[in-house]
Structure formats: C-alpha cells, structure tokens
Amino acid sequence: MIYVMSFFIFLIGIAVGSFLNVVIDRLPLEQSIITPPSHCPHCQQRLRRLDLVPVLSYLLLRGRCRYCHAPIPRYLPAIEAITGVIFLLFFFKYDLSALWLISALYSAILITVAAIDIKDGIIPNKITYPAYLLAIILSLLFLPPQGEGMFVSNSLLAALYSSLLGGAISFLILFVPCLVYKEGMGWGDVKLAGLTGFMLGFPSSLAALAIALISGGIMAAVLLLTGRKKRKQAIPFGPFLSLGALAALAWGQNIVNWYLGFF
Numbered sequence: 001m002i003y004v005m006s007f008f009i010f011l012i013g014i015a016v017g018s019f020l021n022v023v024i025d026r027l028p029l030e031q032s033i034i035t036p037p038s039h040c041p042h043c044q045q046r047l048r049r050l051d052l053v054p055v056l057s058y059l060l061l062r063g064r065c066r067y068c069h070a071p072i073p074r075y076l077p078a079i080e081a082i083t084g085v086i087f088l089l090f091f092f093k094y095d096l097s098a099l100w101l102i103s104a105l106y107s108a109i110l111i112t113v114a115a116i117d118i119k120d121g122i123i124p125n126k127i128t129y130p131a132y133l134l135a136i137i138l139s140l141l142f143l144p145p146q147g148e149g150m151f152v153s154n155s156l157l158a159a160l161y162s163s164l165l166g167g168a169i170s171f172l173i174l175f176v177p178c179l180v181y182k183e184g185m186g187w188g189d190v191k192l193a194g195l196t197g198f199m200l201g202f203p204s205s206l207a208a209l210a211i212a213l214i215s216g217g218i219m220a221a222v223l224l225l226t227g228r229k230k231r232k233q234a235i236p237f238g239p240f241l242s243l244g245a246l247a248a249l250a251w252g253q254n255i256v257n258w259y260l261g262f263f
C-alpha cells in the first residue's frame, strides 16, 4: 500500500512541477498562465496531451520537439522530477497530513522562485507578496513545524507570533548586507528571506538562513576558485534561500536542537 501511495504522491509532484514550469516560463514575461495553451516556443506548434506528460514525454521524445525537433530545455523535466522527489520526501516525513500539504505547497512556491531567479535573475513580488499572506494565515490554521520543541506554540497566538518573528528576523538579517553589498544581494533576496521566516517561524527560520548562507558561500567559493564566475558577477542567492527553507521545513527543529546542544 505504501508503494502505491508513494507512486501516487510522486505523480502528483511531477504534475504540479509541470504546472510550475508554465509559471516559471510565463510569469517573468507578464504572460497569462492560462492562455494560450502550451506550445513549442520554436515552431509555435500547439502541444498535444501526449507531448505534455511530465518527464515521460521528454524521455520518449529524446529531449526534442516532436514537430520541429528543436531541443526542449533540460530544466523542464528537471523541475518536474525535483518537485516529484520533494513531494515524496515530505510524504515520508509527514505522511498524508496537513503538514505534508503545507510542505508541498511551500516547496512548490520555493521551487518556482528558485528557478525564476536562476533563469532571469529576479524574484517576482507577484509571488512573494501573496505568499506572505498565505504563510501568515497558514501559521494560524495548522501550527506548522515551529509548533514543536523549544517554542511550543500550543495556541494560535503563539503560532502567529512565531511566524511574524521568524519573518522579521530573517528580513533584518539580510537587510544590512543588501545595503552594504549592492551587487551581491538584491531586495528580492531580502523579501524572500522574510517569506521563509513567515513560513517556518522562529527559530526554524534561523536554521534555513544558516543553511542558505553556508551553501551559498561554498558554491560562490567553488565557482570563483574554478574560474567559472568572475568576482563581480552576481550568483543568484534565491536558490540557496529556497534550499535552506526546504531543509528547515523537514528538519528545522532538529537543526536548532543540534546547534543548541553545543552550549
């Protein structure tokens, strides 16, 4: 039964990933997400159902358009597969619960933001602002992961407080480097950090930020040392913030407890 469920969850994940691709492609261009129907950007041919099966179509078509044989960007099946795997990991962690649903919803938002930041170097307010509202409301309804451990938020008010505090602190921590290093960090990053704080609540939000800064720092060092990036070239920070938030959604409280164990 667990295998059937896992497979079903993975299918939901890749289907959601397929929708995220539409958002990732069209939202930065200010295009409608609903119309026109999916088409090949090269030959404009409208795609049929068989061309749009997540991951599978890409593999069966060997990464090329059925009609004009232009290569299909690799990130399309990658986003689908990543979404499927992350939905599955949260299912192993939280079963089919409200926490799974929230984690899946937050992953969808974080994957979209990370992909748009890598592709276009922006973090759209059209995603972050509505997501602020969503995260604050969900903190009230479901007592997300911050409800365990150090700050036991067994009341609605405590959960709301945790969410607002997490958002405010993450926002402030990135606000200063954004003012000082103008090229390195943008306003979009600061606003996204605030969003991860609202989602995770305090203190899990700090675990997310720590993972983002450490993984981003390591990646920057590797890219500079191997000469793949010059010193002045910006490396998008959004993907690392998203990665940190995803890890903290699963293990935030464990990471905080592990860290506090040193004192």
Ligand SMILES: [Zn+2]
Pocket (backbone or CB within 6 Å): 040, 041, 042, 043, 044, 045, 065, 066, 067, 068, 069, 070
């Ligand atoms: Zn084509």
